Amino acid sequence: MKTHIPVVEQILSANDQIAEQNQTRLDQAGVFGINLMASPGAGKTSTIIKTFEHLNSSLRIGMINGDLATSIDAEKAQAKGITAVQINTGGNCHLDSVMLQSALDQLPLEEIDLLLVENVGNLVCPANFMLGTHKNILIASVPEGDDKPYKYPSMYRGVDALIINKIDLLPYIDFNMGYFQKGVEMLNPGLVTFPISCKTGEGIGEWAVWLEKQTND
Amino acid sequence: MHELSISQNLLELALKHANQAGASRIIDITLEIGELSTVLDDSVQFYWDMISAGTIAEGAQLHFERIAAKMECLGCRHTYLLKQSELSCPECDSINVAVIAGDEFLLKSIEVETDQVAEPA
Numbered sequence: 452m453k454t455h456i457p458v459v460e461q462i463l464s465a466n467d468q469i470a471e472q473n474q475t476r477l478d479q480a481g482v483f484g485i486n487l488m489a490s491p492g493a494g495k496t497s498t499i500i501k502t503f504e505h506l507n508s509s510l511r512i513g514m515i516n517g518d519l520a521t522s523i524d525a526e527k528a529q530a531k532g533i534t535a536v537q538i539n540t541g542g543n544c545h546l547d548s549v550m551l552q553s554a555l556d557q558l559p560l561e562e563i564d565l566l567l568v569e570n571v572g573n574l575v576c577p578a579n580f581m582l583g584t585h586k587n588i589l590i591a592s593v594p595e596g597d598d599k600p601y602k603y604p605s606m607y608r609g610v611d612a613l614i615i616n617k618i619d620l621l622p623y624i625d626f627n628m629g630y631f632q633k634g635v636e637m638l639n640p641g642l643v644t645f646p647i648s649c650k651t652g653e654g655i656g657e658w659a660v661w662l663e664k665q666t667n668d
Numbered sequence: 669m670h671e672l673s674i675s676q677n678l679l680e681l682a683l684k685h686a687n688q689a690g691a692s693r694i695i696d697i698t699l700e701i702g703e704l705s706t707v708l709d710d711s712v713q714f715y716w717d718m719i720s721a722g723t724i725a726e727g728a729q730l731h732f733e734r735i736a737a738k739m740e741c742l743g744c745r746h747t748y749l750l751k752q753s754e755l756s757c758p759e760c761d762s763i764n765v766a767v768i769a770g771d772e773f774l775l776k777s778i779e780v781e782t783d784q785v786a787e788p789a
Contacts, residue, residue, distance in 0.1 A: 454781075456686070461775075
């Protein structure tokens with residue numbers, strides 16, 4: 452016989468449940484976790500390294516790096532002295548909570564205060580998959596263009612803070628900051644925003660102060 | 669390409685509920701997907717057909733119920749349907765607006781075949 456079964460359950464509920472477990476684990480170890488998302492080339496690894504240089508004396512920082520392939524980014528970070536673990540997603544376009552779970556196994560969580568998770572470079576898929584980190588941060592960059600909030604609304608809507616990297620390039624690129632910020636404001640009113648340049652170091656201090664306060668609170 | 673992960677999550681969820689009901693086959697699956705969810709129907713069905721092969725969900729038809737994106741102006745309380753990327757309130761032009769529908773991403777129901785009468789839940 453044919454039966455109708457009402458379900459009404461979040462399709463990604465399994466991912467969300469493991470994300471909750473990840474967060475409990477981080478909380479128990481006293482680790483504050485952030486999920487850094489951006490398009491490829493926006494400067495995720497550079498921002499992590501700059502952040503590390505600013506906060507290294509006050510916070511113990513760990514990093515998890517997600518990429519389709521290679522361990523270039525984790526090696527770059529390790530060379531700077533950051534405790535880093537690489538996840539290769541094998542073609543998958545985003546990290547999910549299961550991948551983060553296995554990466555957490557490889558880190559000495561008791562020796563870390565702040566965990567920076569570098570998601571796969573992508574402005575679509577990572578927005579759908581909770582990891583269990585405490586804050587979602589988006590890094591936009593000037594060369595991407597000022598229309599990205601309008602083109603990738605789901606990413607801009609779901610984040611807790613926004614970094615605008617490569618502001619040293621503003622004189623050379625047609626990037627209308629007013630238009631960009633209007634889009635951001637519509638999607639995520641009052642979003643805390645940090646214009647920075649990893650090249651010149653401008654704005655990194657303000658971002659680092661904010662992040663340190665979030666970590667310690 | 670996150671549709672593959674979505675299809676895998678969907679399959680696990682559907683099989684769990686079908687097994688609980690003692691089903692021998694899943695015939696139809698109804699999803700409730702908000703317009704703001706970045707999911708492509710055809711792509712999910714494509715992956716679904718591949719990953720459900722050999723399970724009791726093989727051949728199941730996916731039905732996508734799309735929920736329109738609805739906004740509410742937090743200034744004048746006007747509610748309106750979202751058109752393209754014009755987010756601002758059509759009444760007062762405010763950009764202080766909130767999404768009240770369109771984020772849905774749910775498995776709503778499944779139709780299954782059972783060899784015997786299912787136990788009431």
